[in-house]
Amino acid sequence: MAPAGRESLKPFFEPKVVAIIGASNKPDKVGNTIFTNFLRADFKGEVYPVNPKHNLLFEKKCYSSVKEIPKPIDLAVIAVPASIVSKVMEDCAEKNVKAAIIISGGFKETGSEGARLEKEVTTIAKNGNVRVIGPNCLGVYNPETNVDTMFLPEEKLRRPPKGSIALLSQSGAFMGTILDWAAYEGLGVSKAVSYGNECDVDLIDLIEYLADDPHTKVIAVYVEGIEHGQKFIRVVKEATAKKPVIAIKAGRSTRGKAAVLSHTGSLAGSEVLYRMAFKQTGVVGVDDFEEMLDLSKAFALQPSATGDRVLIITDGGGAGVMAVDACEHYSLTVPELDAKLQVELKQRFPPYCSTNNPIDLTGDVDNQRYRIALEKAFLDYEGVDSVIVILLVQAPSLTVGVVDIVRDINRKSTRPIVACCMGGEYSAKVAKEVERRGVPSYPTPERAVRAIWALTKYGQWKLRKA
């Protein structure tokens, strides 16, 4: 009897023994990229190639069928033509393989004959108690165990480091893009799944699994259509009680819905329906890729906010003004600071600094002014729920040492801090240093405010649930 529910998905992410069916030594073959991924990437387990055309592959004995492998198999990765997947799945069932990722395309997405084939394969798997991700997908990336079935070469798709963001996507192209982007931004990923046609394991199963995954702090999803609406709402609600879920909903517009239909054959729900579903479940809905990564980063690094009062500290008046504008746009409050606090700040700062909110330390700022502002008006002050630290590092007397001040404050605070480092190469360098110290940084005040908005929105959802 196969394990049920959550436990049955474990072999996808933490297999001890893996078979690569369709492994190859030809560089342009999917089965080559995947097999070498497992060989190269220091996979924490055993890997067996399967291909009747070879006896040896990369100095490893190659089997003509999964059934011949002298060990129980946790995970089979299937990268063979669609026409022979049924046969391969029969072998997997006979061998009691626990889980299979079908990378191959040529199923439901190509028309009725493909749909018939997919149904056949699904029935065989079900009868044999084999859980299946796919077909028509990139499969799984788990930097913890080094499971990596993504068949795009490292040059085109850099792998992100280990981290706490889980990424889910029907679309393989989206997954490739977002993983590569995350790697570029240095964002750490806990698990990524491109799940394709969902013949067995679906989005709901994966969200349920990740909700209890100790390596995952935030779940980010790209979705074109949701089936089983009631179950979706129940499962996601349970997930958001544990950790934030961010979703891009594509196909919101009238023409977009038509495009979704021709892309995956999914029926995109109306914008109103999605909004309602997200509202009911506490999902943070986002509009684009950039926002998805921006917010994932915020949730991965910072706690949520328990209230909507934002403190803004800046050394450029204009950037402060734009942050205030953005706060109003996102219905966040920029409260005036206590008169007593302002008197205290006035004693420490030159007279031309603004001690109200936004606190403007002005262009002749030095590191010390940031420390004072952060300690007095944030750490020691109860009147705000979060802080945005704008660092225009072009200021002549400001040095990169300011990042250690931000780190110190972050360590002592239970409230969220985000930074905004705006400018060019030097600013980007400082931003990276800030993030290495646990504080997410954004290149515009607007994007920093949006991150605070998400932390606040989710914090308030949790409060309402409590």
Next chain:
Amino acid sequence: MAPAGRESLKPFFEPKVVAIIGASNKPDKVGNTIFTNFLRADFKGEVYPVNPKHNLLFEKKCYSSVKEIPKPIDLAVIAVPASIVSKVMEDCAEKNVKAAIIISGGFKETGSEGARLEKEVTTIAKNGNVRVIGPNCLGVYNPETNVDTMFLPEEKLRRPPKGSIALLSQSGAFMGTILDWAAYEGLGVSKAVSYGNECDVDLIDLIEYLADDPHTKVIAVYVEGIEHGQKFIRVVKEATAKKPVIAIKAGRSTRGKAAVLSHTGSLAGSEVLYRMAFKQTGVVGVDDFEEMLDLSKAFALQPSATGDRVLIITDGGGAGVMAVDACEHYSLTVPELDAKLQVELKQRFPPYCSTNNPIDLTGDVDNQRYRIALEKAFLDYEGVDSVIVILLVQAPSLTVGVVDIVRDINRKSTRPIVACCMGGEYSAKVAKEVERRGVPSYPTPERAVRAIWALTKYGQWKLRKA
């Protein structure tokens, strides 16, 4: 008699002879950075240091007063304490200096005594026919002539290359940030002016000047408050008849207005008033820094669109769907393609490609499919006014050679093309190659659509004017 209007501003940008008043050899002095800017940057003219404390500066004879310089002076750059600026200005007037940039702070922005000083200096300049930019500013950057009075060192503020974007800002911090950012993005600048307190030359004068500047294709402005509303509307309307003007309006929100008041003492107009002024004048209003640079890049590289019908070509269905969603958000049309055209495309593409709009070339795309789609559905097709080319370069068979296809189409087209290269390091590299070939590229479908929206909005403004 001094030249009037436009001609009187020329010495700020194209001076033959420049005096740096307050030049210094001490590395932490503003007068040092500015003087060495002129020495280092291959300034196309003569430069004379003025400072009574020195006889020689960097092996150049140093004068104790501007009056002693044995040549007529086009431009004096003044970087001395506020208290002696009046005296310096008297000398400039006596010497018939045509234009002066007062870098020094300590005037109107510091209170009533500063305001009195500023008025005094302004009167002296006016009586002496000296045009003035400043005080309290970074002044002028013109990569054409290598005038560079920005006193921030290159390490903190990289200078962008020569190009066709003009940048204007009251705020010095904003100017520093945006120049550094433009340099990082490789965006070329024609002229940049941080104009500070506007004691003489104001935003309106500068827009009027740049509207006729042959090196400038687009004018981008950061503004916190507009004075002389009627004149502003008249001048800007004339400017937008010649070239696009983009403006960030800070202080739109209620709390933002208060922050503006404490930042520059300007009275920020209401959002409604600004919107009306922008609508009347054809100014493209934007919300943030990123949008400002995104749209500037589009206008610098591409023609405007004469209609709102957008063609989308993609190799990832999801990205196409998101572009369609964004088009609807920006009130752009994504028209269905002619049946005849679709039949033609179907003959050239595999059956699983979508030949309607968005055209989805799918993940096994090669370069040739992009060429066919761009030729048949854009170059040879009258049914669309612009095209967004989404390149998910992770696709295994797509090579960097696709950028030359985009270049070829761009050369032959009179309608705008923008690209979207999404992903990590490799995508960023391809994006740079695309831009080097004259097509702006953005990292998300949404930002690419926003660029098309601006090109369309401005195109329709011009049509209404014609």
